Amino acid sequence: MFNSTISFFRKYNKRVGLEEFTQHIYNKYTLKISRNIKLNVNVNVKVQRWQYHILKRRLSILAEVGKLETPKLQGKYDTGQLILHRVFGYRGVILFPWLARVYDRDISTKKDEKDNSNFNSVGEKEVKGRTHTFYQVLIDQRDCPYIRAQTEAVTFLGNHESSRSLYAIPGLDYVAHEDVLPYSTNEKAALQHELFDKFLTYHPDKEPCFVAQETLRTWQKKNHPWLELSDVHKETTENIRITVIPFYMGCRESQTTSVYWWRYCIRLENLGELSVQLRERHWRIFSLSGTLETVRGRGVVGQEPVLSKALPAFQYSSHVSLQAPSGHMWGTFRMEREDGYAFDCRIPPFSLESKAEPSTPTRKDTRYAIFAILLCKITFASKDEKLYNAKSSGTENPTDRAFSAAQCGCTKERKRDRATVDLALSIDHGIKARCAVSINAAGLLNAVGVLEHLERSAIADFSAVLGVAWVCSSSLVSVTMVVCPLTPEVLDQLRAKFYADSRNVLAQNVCTKTNPIEACASRKILEETQHVFTHKIETEGKPVTNQKNSGRCWLFAILNVMRTSFMKQYNLDEFEFSQAYLHGVVPKTCFPESYSCESSVRMNSLLKSKLREYAKALRDMIDNGASDDELKTRISEQMTVIYRIIGICLGVPSEKVTWEYYDKSKNYNCVGPITPLEFYENYVKSHYNVNDKVCLVTDPRPGNPYGKLYTVDCLGNVVSGKTTRYNNQPVELLMKLCAESIKDNEPVWFGCDVNKRLIDKHGIHDIKAYNFELMFGTDIHVGLSKADRLLYGDSMMVHAMAFTAVSIDREGKIKKFRIENSWGEDHGQKGYQVVSTEWFADFVFEAVVDKKYVPADVMAVFNQEPVVLPAWDPMGTLAH
Numbered sequence: 001m002f003n004s005t006i007s008f009f010r011k012y013n014k015r016v017g018l019e020e021f022t023q024h025i026y027n028k029y030t031l032k033i034s035r036n037i038k039l040n041v042n043v044n045v046k047v048q049r050w051q052y053h054i055l056k057r058r059l060s061i062l063a064e065v066g067k068l069e070t071p072k073l074q075g076k077y078d079t080g081q082l083i084l085h086r087v088f089g090y091r092g093v094i095l096f097p098w099l100a101r102v103y104d105r106d107i108s109t110k111k112d113e114k115d116n117s118n119f120n121s122v123g124e125k126e127v128k129g130r131t132h133t134f135y136q137v138l139i140d141q142r143d144c145p146y147i148r149a150q151t152e153a154v155t156f157l158g159n160h161e162s163s164r165s166l167y168a169i170p171g172l173d174y175v176a177h178e179d180v181l182p183y184s185t186n187e188k189a190a191l192q193h194e195l196f197d198k199f200l201t202y203h204p205d206k207e208p209c210f211v212a213q214e215t216l217r218t219w220q221k222k223n224h225p226w227l228e229l230s231d232v233h234k235e236t237t238e239n240i241r242i243t244v245i246p247f248y249m250g251c252r253e254s255q256t257t258s259v260y261w262w263r264y265c266i267r268l269e270n271l272g273e274l275s276v277q278l279r280e281r282h283w284r285i286f287s288l289s290g291t292l293e294t295v296r297g298r299g300v301v302g303q304e305p306v307l308s309k310a311l312p313a314f315q316y317s318s319h320v321s322l323q324a325p326s327g328h329m330w331g332t333f334r335m336e337r338e339d340g341y342a343f344d345c346r347i348p349p350f351s352l353e354s355k356a357e358p359s360t361p362t363r364k365d366t367r368y369a370i371f372a373i374l375l376c377k378i379t380f381a382s383k384d385e386k387l388y389n390a391k392s393s394g395t396e397n398p399t400d401r402a403f404s405a406a407q408c409g410c411t412k413e414r415k416r417d418r419a420t421v422d423l424a425l426s427i428d429h430g431i432k433a434r435c436a437v438s439i440n441a442a443g444l445l446n447a448v449g450v451l452e453h454l455e456r457s458a459i460a461d462f463s464a465v466l467g468v469a470w471v472c473s474s475s476l477v478s479v480t481m482v483v484c485p486l487t488p489e490v491l492d493q494l495r496a497k498f499y500a501d502s503r504n505v506l507a508q509n510v511c512t513k514t515n516p517i518e519a520c521a522s523r524k525i526l527e528e529t530q531h532v533f534t535h536k537i538e539t540e541g542k543p544v545t546n547q548k549n550s551g552r553c554w555l556f557a558i559l560n561v562m563r564t565s566f567m568k569q570y571n572l573d574e575f576e577f578s579q580a581y582l583h584g585v586v587p588k589t590c591f592p593e594s595y596s597c598e599s600s601v602r603m604n605s606l607l608k609s610k611l612r613e614y615a616k617a618l619r620d621m622i623d624n625g626a627s628d629d630e631l632k633t634r635i636s637e638q639m640t641v642i643y644r645i646i647g648i649c650l651g652v653p654s655e656k657v658t659w660e661y662y663d664k665s666k667n668y669n670c671v672g673p674i675t676p677l678e679f680y681e682n683y684v685k686s687h688y689n690v691n692d693k694v695c696l697v698t699d700p701r702p703g704n705p706y707g708k709l710y711t712v713d714c715l716g717n718v719v720s721g722k723t724t725r726y727n728n729q730p731v732e733l734l735m736k737l738c739a740e741s742i743k744d745n746e747p748v749w750f751g752c753d754v755n756k757r758l759i760d761k762h763g764i765h766d767i768k769a770y771n772f773e774l775m776f777g778t779d780i781h782v783g784l785s786k787a788d789r790l791l792y793g794d795s796m797m798v799h800a801m802a803f804t805a806v807s808i809d810r811e812g813k814i815k816k817f818r819i820e821n822s823w824g825e826d827h828g829q830k831g832y833q834v835v836s837t838e839w840f841a842d843f844v845f846e847a848v849v850d851k852k853y854v855p856a857d858v859m860a861v862f863n864q865e866p867v868v869l870p871a872w873d874p875m876g877t878l879a880h
Helices: 003-012 018-024 109-119 212-228 397-412 444-450 456-473 487-501 502-511 523-528 553-569 601-623 628-650 675-684 729-745 772-776 784-792 836-843 856-863
Strands: 030-035 043-047 048-054 065-067 082-085 091-104 128-140 154-157 166-169 172-176 181-184 200-204 209-212 231-237 240-252 257-269 276-287 292-298 313-322 326-337 342-353 370-381 387-391 419-429 432-440 475-483 657-662 668-674 693-695 709-712 726-728 747-752 797-807 814-820 831-837 844-850 867-869
Touching: 048 784, 065 628, 091 172, 091 209, 091 212, 128 231, 154 240, 209 657, 212 240, 240 326, 240 342, 240 487, 276 313, 313 326, 342 772, 444 668, 487 502, 502 772, 553 675, 553 747, 553 797, 601 628, 657 675, 668 675, 693 729, 726 856, 729 747, 729 797, 729 814, 729 836, 729 844, 784 836, 784 867, 814 836, 831 836, 836 844
Parallel strands: 091 231, 693 726, 709 867
Antiparallel strands: 030 065, 043 048, 065 181, 082 091, 082 181, 091 128, 128 172, 154 166, 200 209, 231 240, 231 342, 240 257, 257 313, 276 292, 276 326, 292 867, 326 342, 370 387, 370 419, 419 432, 432 475, 657 668, 693 844, 709 726, 747 797, 747 844, 797 814, 814 831
C-alpha cells in the first residue's frame, strides 16, 4: 500500500487541485505510519499557495492509524479532530480553536507596493493584522522523540505569589489552520497522552468521534489568560521564515518589585533549496521601565539546528521577565548557509503586554481605564509626505484598535526623520484628554511618568498605543496630556488670583529686576556653611583648572584626581596634565591648550558639516554597488581631511615629549624623550593605576534594581576601548566608600547633576540653599523623588568633579564633602565647593573608587553580564 501511495505522490509532485489529491489518495487508502520504513521522497503538493511537505521519517513498526480526510478550506475543525501536523508530522488532537491576529511582514498588497516605491529598506510597508485560526493541540507522546519542536511549549508560573518557578505541560502545541491534515480512526485510544482520556471521551456516533469532557472546558476556562493566543508575527529573510507567538504568563510580586513573565514560541522554516544552520542569536529587550537589554549567545536552547530541504523546520520556546507591565522584543538570528554565506535573519518585533490577573479585583472608582480609541492619525515627514489614517470607535478592546491604527502607519519604518501621532482619547470619570504623541529619541520615560498615577491595567493599555509606534519607528514616544485649555476665561481667572495675593506683587518686583534664582538664596545657609573639614587629602592640586567653554569636565576631573599623588611624589608645587592630549598622559607644558580646546563649538561645527557630507557620499557609493575596497579607500581619503582640520585647530601631538621642570626645592629635572604611554607606565601608574578603579552608580529607578550591572548602548564607541560598566548600588554605599577613600588620602572622581540647588558664587551645594517656597509659594527641584526626576528627565548626570575632603562627626555620621571643580578660581571658594550629604544623596549618581575599598559581594556584581540601557538613558548623558 505504501508503494502505491508513494508512486502517486511522485506522480502528483506538482500543482494539483485539492479535491483531486484528497479523493485519489486520502479516500482510497488507509493511512499507515511505520517506524521502520524510510520515505525517500519529498512531496510538495501546492494547493492555493499551500505547500504540503511529507518529511523523511524513520519508522519501526508498521501500524495502521486511520484514514486521511479532506482538509478544510473554509470553516474550522471541531474539538476532538485527529490531525497530522503538516510540517512536523506528529499525530495530535484538537482541543479548541483560537482566533489570532497575524502580522505578516511578507504580505503586501498592490497599494503597499505602490506606496513603498519611495522607500529603500526592507520592511517599510504596511503591516495589517489579519484574523486567522489556530488550534490548541495535544501531541501523541509516541511521536515526541521524532519531531523537531519542543514539546514543553506551554508553561505556567508556579502557584505561590513569591515563586519564580515555572512548570510545563508537555505535549501541547499551537497549530495554524493550514498546518492541519485531518484524519479519522475507529480506535478508542487513538492518542497516547496522560490528558487525552481526561479531556476527551469516545463517541463512535459523533463526528468527530472524540467529544470534549467537562474537565477540558473547566481547564480551558481556568487557564484561558495564560493559554490565549492573540498575536502572531511573521517575517522572511533570505528564504528563512520566522514566526513568533508571545504569551503573557502572569505577575509575581515581592516586597520591592513586581516581575511580569512572558513565554514566546519561535518557529524557523527554510523555504529555500540550500541547508542553513542557526549559529547565534541577538535579542534586544525593551522594558516600559526604560531599560534596554541586549542578549547574545550561541544557538538557541542549547542547539544550533540545521534547516535542510529534508528537515526544513525547527520550533522552540523560551521565557522573558520584565519589571514593568509592558515591553517589546526584536532581534536577529545569525545563519550560515551550506555554501559558507552568513547573514542575519530578522526576528519580527513583537510586544509584551500584560493582562489583568483573574484573582486581582479592580476598583472601578480608581481604575482610570482608557476605554475608547476614537481616532489615530499618523503623519510622516519623508521624501514624499504621506498621511495614514485609521479610525475606530466603540468601547471594546482599545488596545487592539490602537495597535491596528498605529501599525497602519508606523510600520513605514526607518525612512522618515519625524512622525506625529495624534490620539483622541476618552477616559472614564468624565475626563477628556487630548494626547499629542511625538516620536523622537528621548521621550518614552516622560510618557511613563505622565501615566504613573494610573493603575497598571490602564498603563498597559496605553503603553500598547505608544509601543507600536516605538517598535515600528525605532524611536520613542513622548506624551503631553492637556486637560485644561487656556481659554481667555481661564487666563482672566489666573490673573485675578495672582493679583489677589500681595506677596506675588512683591516677589514680582524683586524677580523682574534681578536673577530670580539668586533672589531665593538662603542667607542662613551662607552663615552656617564653612569650608572646613575633618579629613582632607594631603596635597590638593594647584593651580585650579578651568575647562572654559568645553565639555571636558570628565577629563579634567580624572586628571585632577591623578595629579595629587603625582605632585607629592615628585615634589611639585604646581602641575597639570595636558587636557588636550588623549593618546596617553603628558604634562600640560608639553602639549598646551589651544583656542579650539577651550571653546570647541566652532571646530565641531566644521567637523559635523564635513562628516555629514562624507556620510552621504558613502551611502551613495553603497547604493551604487561599491566594493569594500573602494569604500575603504574613500574612508581613508576622508579621514585624511578630518585629521587635517583637527590638527590645524588643536595641534598635532608629538610621538615623544621631553619634560623639563623645577621641583619645590628649585632643583632642575628632565624626563624624556618619552612616549605618552611610557610616561604613564613609568611615572604615573604606580601612583594611580586605572585598572584598579571601578565605577559604582546609584540609580534608584524601580526598573534598575541594585546589585545589577549595567552599561549604556553606544557608550563604548572607542575602537579597542573597554566597555563602560556601571555597578548599581545604594547611595549610602557610594557615600561611605568616597569617605573611606578620602581618609586614605585618595581623591574620588564622581558624576552629578551640578546645577541643582547650587549657590555658585559661594560654592555651596545644599538642598536648603534656596527658599523657593518663600518667593514662589511652591518648592522646586525636590517635588519629585530621585527616581522620578530621572524618569521625567528633570535630573541626570551632567558634570564630573573630584571629592578631596570630608567631614565626619563624633558619631561617625558623614556631614559634608569638599569638591575640586574645573571652572576656575572665580567660582566657589577659589575653585572649591562644599556639598551636604543630603545634596549628595539626591544629586550624585556615580563615583569611581579603588577596588580595595569595595566589599567582595559588590565586586562580584562585575562578573554579571551587563544589562544594556538605551543610548538616551540619563545614566549615559555625562559620557555622551
